[in-house]
Amino acid sequence: MSNVKGIAGQDLRHESAIKQVTGGADYTDDIALPEGALHAYLGLSTVAAGRIVAMDLSEVETAPGVVGVLTAKDIPGVNDISPTGRHDEPVFAEDHVEFHGQALFAVVATSRDAARKAAELAKVDYAPERHVTDVGEAVKAGYPHVTDPLTLRIGEAAKALKAAPNRIKGQVRIGGQDHMYLEGHIALALPGEDEEVVVYSSTQHPSEAQHMVAHVLGVPSNAVVVNVRRMGGGFGGKESQMNLFCAVAAMAAKRWGVAVKIRPDRDQDMIATGKRHDFLVDYDVGFDETGRILAVDGEFAARCGWSSDLSGPVTDRALFHADNAYFYPAAELRSRPMKTNTVSNTAFRGFGGPQGVVAAERMIEEIAYALGRDPLEIRKANFYGVHGDVTPYHQTVEDNIMPRIVEELEASADYQARRAAVIAHNAKGGMMRKGIALTPVKFGISFTATWYNQAGALLHVYNDGSLMLNHGGTEMGQGLNTKVAQVVADAFQVDVDKIRITKTTTEKVPNTSATAASSGSDLNGMAALDAAAQIKARLVAWAAEKWGVAADTVRFADNQVHVGDGVFAFADFIKQAYMARVHLSAAGFYKTPKIHWNRDTGQGRPFYYFAYGAAVSEVTIDTLTGEYTVERVDVLHDVGRSLNPAIDKGQVEGAFVQGMGWLTTEELWWDDEGRLRTHAPSTYKIPLASDMPKDFNVRLAEWSENAERTIKRSKAVGEPPFMLGISVFEALSMAVASVADYRECPRLDAPATPERVLMAVERLRG
Missing domain, CATH: 3.30.365.10 (Aldehyde oxidase/xanthine dehydrogenase, molybdopterin binding domain)
Known part of the structure; x- marks a missing residue:
């Protein structure tokens, strides 16, 4: 050694x-400001959709400490920060607003407090228009797609569904999620000679921020430098969303020739920046008497918000993971990236993959309840390698270790005995019911936009x-x-x-x-x-x-x-x-070698390899209130030959808890006027220490080694374990189903808040 x-x-x-x-x-907020530095703050729209009739900023401009105001007409370059080049995301709205919270202007003042107070003095007249905030309503209203949808096909799904001896149609609603990074968005711009500007920012994508700032300023990229020492969390929320703040700081710095810093408070951060996409998934699954899936048809509609942002690749990846660990001999999967009058949703840990996996697990759950079987049996019957190994996007699964992962975890977590004990407990009746579930994850690793690799x-x-x-x-x-x-x-x-x-x-x-x-x-x-x-x-x-x-x-x-x-x-x-x-x-x-992808045909090898994992979760619910506790969680996760086992284990633990929070307590809610009402820690509930599993056991599959020539034969660890939190969601479902003796699938929507759990219990009890 x-x-x-x-x-x-x-x-x-x-x-x-x-x-x-x-x-x-040291974070961006800790950088000592040069003498004479100014502060910027955004002024946001107060309607969800409408034409700007008039915008009076005179009181803003004359407020104490205000140096000036920036609007769309002050942009020296292009009024666009769209990360995919669709030119549908202006820095500042010009004559029309698309969501409640869209940036209209920026106040620049001698202090942050002065800028913040002044921004409230704007007088804006709107001609309101119809708005839609819900993805289901957007579909019904015939709202457009914000980007091109994708279809994946393998086999003849319609024909196979018609021939299947058993068939279930259903729908699952999967909620969004706020990133809730400890450090919010922030940018500090320092003007330099000629066209030069240096931007310090909390961004996951410095090169994109550099190019966006250059476009907005109308200068070449070599005039812009973006620096990042560290971030206080990102989770995808700082991949494209920082573009707005970097652009505003840079514009102001060049306009007034001094350093300018912008840091929104938590409310404005949550209102003005994108979330995880929520989905409405309609599924049609055909299967035989053994539980083997014969065909799947799925439509994945997503609330994308007012502009495309990264919704195209996010909804693509949802389809890539709609199979999870299961072979579909015939499938047709379609994305519907719907426009809504809400903040434009963006990247989030898993990048659409978790929503696809939830849909896959819901279909497994449906089959299990229909046949009166343990969902784990249905999972095993459909794993890749049992009947086939080609995905709906026509990539062959070559490195499948899922059966070994599940076998080891099933034994080490004593799953069978504990499931029997849970069923015996529920058979006694009473208000406290238990549930247990073992769910797997197979997650593809690589950017699906090949050039990013x-x-x-x-x-x-x-x-x-x-x-x-x-x-x-x-x-x-x-x-x-x-x-x-x-x-x-x-x-x-x-x-x-x-x-x-x-x-x-x-x-x-x-x-x-x-x-x-x-x-x-x-x-x-x-x-x-x-x-x-x-x-x-x-x-x-x-x-x-x-x-x-x-x-x-x-x-x-x-x-x-x-x-x-x-x-x-x-x-x-x-x-x-x-x-x-x-x-x-x-x-x-x-x-990255070997990868290729043809979006037009829906075929290729978008992923270099797959990471695997599985989790067993046991829960207890109170059927009188819908409240619940997570009693025990056992995780076995594949990181290949770990570069640092201590850090990797921490990533698995953190991902699991964040995934559990997404599916249980974290709820985004817009009111009838299109206002996000869950815009602060007081109204948006992330998991607390008290929500942690009472018994939390996480192991890495130490025997695993990446079959591909990755760095030291390791595997990625950031996103794959996020989906292991689905085991909590499935365990809650079992606990709810027990009140009707497991005769039907409870069809819980996510997040499974105590209110939703209670409503599901009452529905099953009739």
């Missing part, structure tokens, strides 16, 4: 952990033996920088404390992809490894020539470099290489 501290595969504390818990970690890194080895790395990923608490540092430490076989990873900046690594799609370590770790390999190759060639030894006798180990029979301390070796003018810097690059 290596004596080198902190290399890949070892447990290592998050590099910012101590700073974060002691308050020493690339990354760069810049590595320097200084002549004292210390190393500095810059890569295109962003650190948002997930431990990316720690893992990538471990990769570099492993490559040179030096202690990880010799590696320093600097802030993400567009002036060092250009054209980066968002840190999203669970690809941060996969992409940036490989780019960093490529840079390290280039430098090592130069060092090996130089050492072999200098000491007259074979290249294969030059080895890096234990903070030393072995050259033939000689041994040098790493720092001494590097010093000699520097004196010999060996180039000690490299730009690394990586692009």
